[in-house]
Amino acid sequence: MALAIGVPWGTFSVVAAPAGLPPAATRPVDFAKDVQPLLAEHCYSCHGPEKQKGDLRWDERTSAFKTGEHGPIIVPGNSGSSRVLTLVAGLDPETVMPPKGERLTAAQIGLLRAWIEQGAVWPDSLAVAPDPRRNHWAFKPPVRPVVPKTHNRKWPRNPIDAFVLARLEKEHWQPAPEADRATLLRRLSLDLTGLPPTLTELDAFLADRAPGAYERQVERLLASPHYGERWGRHWLDVARYADTNGYEKDQPRSIWPYRDWVIRALNSDLPFDQFIIDQLAGDLLPNPTLDQRVATGFLRNSVLNQEGGIEPEQFRVEALVDRVDTLGKACLGLTLNCCQCHNHKFDPFTQKEYYQLFAFLNNDNEAFAEVPTAEDVTKRAEIVLKVQELEDKAIKDTTNLPARMAAWEQSLATPQENWTVLQPKDWFNFATKFEKQPDGSLLGGGDLQLGSVMHVWYETQATNLTGLRLEALTNDNLMYGGPGQRGRGSFLLKELTVRAWPLVNPTLTNQVKIRRAVADEEAPGLGIDKAIDGDNDKGGWTPTRTIERRNQNHYAAFEFAEPLGFPGGTCFEVTLHETWDDQTKLDCHELGCFRFSATTNAGPLTVDPLTPAERQLLPIPAAQRTPDQERTLFSVFRLHDSGFAELNKQIDELWSQWPYPPTTLVLRARAQPRVTHLFTRGDRLRPAEVVTPATPAVLNPFPTDAPRNRLGLARWIVARRSPTTARAAVNRIWQEYFGLGLVTTPEDFGTRVETPSHPELLDWLACELMEPTVEIDGTVAPAWSLKHIHRLIVTSATYRQSSRVTPDAYARDQFDRLLERAPRVRVDGEVVQDIALAVSGLLSPKIGGPSVYPPIPASVGDTVYGGFSWPESKGDERFRRGLYTFWKRSLPFPSLSAFDVPSGETSCPRRARSNTPLQALTTLDEKTFVEAAQALAMRVLKEGGTNEVTRADFAFRLCTARLPTASELDALLKFWRQQYAHFENDTADAVEVALPDPGKLPPAVNLHQAAAWAMVSRALLNLDETITRE
């Protein structure tokens, strides 16, 4: 058969239509009317949205027009060469299409043939076939619905209520009455700040009978700095925040500045669109603030594997998979991860679209930023100034300095050698895995072992190499940019050795003698000579020992005693003995990024001590340099002139006081973006086609003029026409107030989503977030104000309902989806602890800062890899809010994880809410809770009035915001008397029960009473009501 199999387009020759092809239809054929329905009926099931057998899909023009392995599928104008016709007509003895089911009739084939012969016109508007899944409500931008009219006109306080009531009225149900005021204030306080109201706050509210009393409480609590803690913690779930790396060693990481940024951003009501932009692309904004760079920690919260023997690239890719997952769940409310391996089974997202999103995130270095305090900034400026003063004085006071410097500059004027970068043939390091970079350098990652030995093999055809140059290179992925791998970026090279052998005879190995070495800088006593002194263990070369010139490229050249190179090619092995320097306490480590070059120039070899910026100053005649320029060059010169040893020592002393502030993980865009491939079946070792950044077709279009980077992506996510962003945001807020979202799967608005309980309310809230309309006190909130949404919800009548439930109501709507009452919700794990600390008076109100280490039983270390270190916090730091507890991914804090605080391994937009015996044991017996009961008892004695009734009322009210009923009070008093009677007869027990430290007796306290109140307090802190938002 004369088919054009494998013939390139250029030499294509027309062949006659094979016999047996049915005649073409004679009328003009319309693709939409005549062809596409045929394709849909007969082809889509194997070559459509669900499956793409042979990598072909008939619902997409680009796919249909490509060339298959048997040649072009469609050749416009030439039906005989179009493979599709051969197959549907059954002319290929091997294959027929469709392989199963009904074949195309002759008339249908004739239509298809005519369409091809008429030019195979496939209109742009149908380039992608309509997919019914694209009509899913959540893929269309929300349109503000009309607020419904309700029969009951009195109940609704704002549009939320109209939607809720309209739905209830449809069922002929009634909303519940308003909750009592004490319950309302406790509910409001817990919801907005995660803390219970104080008795003063309660009394003030109960006494405020003026109109607007409730709204005044709302404003007070929205303005509280604890609002950001409460709602920040929710976002941190979504952002999978944690304080350790996750896998195996699970090392600590410093990223709490990101957590604090979230708290501050919410407290200042940073508009949600900006909140997202800062987190996805703060670093790409023009002149980004430190805050905006810190915000990019959002994506950096991925887990990191530092196990020995890993492939760092594998886990970099896995981190990106996690970032796409988080982006989907947190920002878009969509689950995209199915598409890592194949097209989404249920939603109209393709695998290619997944990798196109992936491509947006694939172009960054895993950098980190310092977060200096104002004090740090001042101190640093002081040091810089003092150094400058010393240098200026030296410049002024040194005789014949210009001549000395001129000679030195002369020696540097032109680089002495031609260096050729060597491409490593192979390399090996026991633990740290190095990956070759495009510039020939090796970049380390993975496990960071102490005392590593690095071997690198090179091959050369040169026969007269005179020496090697080591370039220790900075890199964003290293601590402080390196070039050292860890610590503050210093490195120590203990010894460098070279062995060589002819390629033709690998057994003839020679140790290559190095006769001389030279370095750009040398720390005192740690000169380059120490790296070629034959001692692999002691001493070594490091260029720096203070912040000065630490985090920049450094160079050393090694001069061979005899030219190196065998006829027929040479292999040589460079071995670097390095270490974490425990001898000199200089905080030096292995090289994190380096490469070698070779030269054939005759010696003596040199290296350039100047940075490119410094080198630019050289041509400026000395007399014309500014004082700054002069000082800049002098600051290098003095390091190379033995006459300034004393000055250098003084300056070293100053630099050694340099404050190193806390750091945080950030993103930094690479100068050269990475190439992103689609990974076949999600396997990074099977890269397929190259993809470029693009967004899923079913969602809002990506603006043509927007940059295809993270910033463009972020702006696309928060565009007004984004169908899911605002819906997902308001839905998550709703979920926190009402236990379930309007959509019960906050992470998934895809086609399989359950019908929302109130679809119009969801859309109305989404529109109200983006384009506020409701006036409050005569003003309209700014766009994307989250506090506006909170305010609308908590001031609604819906929110203010009582949470009591009757059996009937429970039976007809167990989960309260229609909101005929307020739900009762057990508070989050952190808040369980916060309540105990707050009512007992122990709580530290401090906001932010490094994470803290409350007491933890030593036995939890049993299961922790590599032992367990828990530097228990002291004093007030033990009583910080739960969200500040140091979060170790491989060992989540037991008393919090018992209450469903998520592990931080993956994004968690919806917490579980369990009710277990382990929770009971925690609140009964865990140390912090026991101390809270003891402290509450002391408070009761001090502040609870003078008799048992007032004291019981006081304690009960602290825990629940209400007074006990008569029968509850009876039960409490009966218990108190029982316990008191016991302690009166057992002072030893009383001391243990009443006091956290029996060695420290407080003055003027009746210990028998205190112990009895500690028992009562413990019971109260364990009430279901205490840990529930009624």
Place this chain on the structure above:
Amino acid sequence: MQLADELRSEYARLVTRRWFFRQCGVGLAGMALGSLLDGPKAFGGTPPAPASPLAPRAPHFKPKAKRVIYLFMGGAPSQLDLFDYKPTLAKYNGKPVPPGVVMGQKYAFIKPDAALYASEFKFAKHGACGAELSETLPHLAEVVDDITIIRSMTTDSFNHAPGQIFMQTGATQFGRPCFGSWVLYGLGSEAENLPGFVVMNSANGLSGGVALYGNGFLPTVYQGVPFRKTGDPVLFLSNPAGVSPAMQRQTLDLIKELNQKHLGAVGDPEIATRINSFEMAYRMQTSAPELMDISKESPETLKMYGAEPGKPSFAMNCLLARRLIERGVRFVQLFHESWDHHTEVVKGIKEQTGLTDQASAALIKDLKQRGLLDDTLVLWGGEFGRTPMVESNPDAGRKLGRDHHPQAFSMWLAGGGIKPGQTIGETDDLGFHVTKDMVQVHDLHATLLHLLGFDHTRLTYRFQGRDFRLTDVAGEVVPSLLA
């Protein structure tokens, strides 16, 4: 106290006293709510029958096994020195691996052309079935007719943390429920006074961390509860200093009374669940220490396991595992992570078999003599195997060790419907690749679930719009493993 009285009576007015409690107070045990086992129900229909998420449930079909004891040998034991005898390796001992054999596999620490390293142990056939074991497993040799050895396991990951997480959850990344959680989710628990899924550790910490016994996206009630070797067996089990058991009971009575009153007032059945939780916590305060006290076991039993009261060990954990399942616990997960023999594999294997062989075999014997082996599944194995090549690295002070080897490794299974007395699967002459009856991790999981009465494709949980399962999108039951 005028305000106080006013507030007290206001609250009382709002309470429809006791009506609800009278209806709900009876049969509190049946009222345990809060399970989202089937996801949130659509509103408007018949309310679902409240059921405890831990209530015992029947699986898809009649199970052979009702419970599981999983002896996880973390760090990856060398199959070549225990189960997979390779005489050919001795012939090529010290020679580099022929190119071609490694087939692109990356190794964690060694280069693919490292020298081959034959086992230094003697192997012999044992039992009626003639299973071949190394001399380091004399006790297992005694029960070899009761177990099935799989020599053809293979896995995806060659690093510990992801490898362990894969073995436990069916995925190399975090976030999925572990095998034990799936079993508890599927079957519930028969233990009234103990958690349904108990975890114990006898060696180093776990590379995979809590993910190895975590509930992933399943409800928290299905997570494994660690029993500790020091301090309280269960965290926070002891009363605070000075609180006697009697005072604890009085306290719980007060809490219960107040919770019941509040349940009557607000009607939320979740409070009934809370009451149940506190009662079970109280029972655990007695039952867990009782469980951990092995001093009443007979001297013969203690001797058989090699366990000593008061001395935490793998042997003690094996004995505790039996005690746990006797008390209705569904899943007992033991971890013993000490098999990562990058150096001196001979010494390492001797040490670790010395700590584990006797007790592992004793567990089989003990279960058998008590009639528990028939419906209890026992598994022994690690996260991958070790290389036929030697690992030696003067830089790291390593010599005569073995590196990580994902392509082929061995495990053994016993009881619970496993066909006893056989060795299945083969590897090539050098022990590199599986050549017969390959068992992938998902196949193992499918088979184990099958024995527990589940079609592994139907034991699912809806999360993020998708029905997840332990076996992801793979897994075939291995018929040759079934009795």
